Amino acid sequence: MTVMITMEELKKRLQERQCKLTPQRQIVLQVFIENHDEHLSAEEVHQILREQGSEIGLATVYRSLELLSDMDILQKIDFGDGRSRYEINKRDEKQHHHHHIICLECGNVKEFEEDLLENLEELISKKSNFNIVDHQVKFYGYCQECQKKREN
Incomplete structure (x- = not known):
């Protein structure tokens, strides 16, 4: 069962945590909305953004991913391949993660x-x-x- 998350929902989650949705964070989150079934690394997010013509730097992607993970907007996952991967944290607080x-x-x-x-x-x-x-x-x-x- 795939749960679709909108930018409005993510924006609301950030506001609840007193965090601004900067343009950089918004384009990073948009990558996850558009690739909702993927588990993306920082390098993969950066590559997707570059292919879309974005000038965002890899360091900014890393910082955005870490902040969004710390705020439980994204879930950081280690699959044992030496790279952290991320996905939108879709879960309801009463449900276990997949x-x-x-x-x-x-x-x-x-x-x-x-x-x-x-x-x-x-x-x-x-x-x-x-x-x-x-x-x-x-x-x-x-x-x-x-x-x-x-x-x-």
Whole structure:
């Protein structure tokens, strides 16, 4: 289930956190709106912006991504490939975030919406007297295309 986020919603989230939506932040966020199913690195965001004719610098992209991540507008994710990736934080505070499946060959990342860990989380919470508010799961393996290539 893909949730579409609008610039107006993101602008409202920033205002709630007393943060301005500068032109640089707006064009960075627009990249995520237009690529809503992607998990983009700073370099990928910068490349997309350059292809669109933007003069924004890579350092500005990094600063914008870090600020937007710190404010929970974007979610920063580490898939173990040495680069932080980002996506719009679409979740409702009452819902867990989706999980990811990552291909070790091509690096393709897909979202997995099913939350199979609710019972385990409840058990851990009760046994440890720990208030769990979220969790993240990453599954690593080979996508269908890479499996075919590996068989040949």
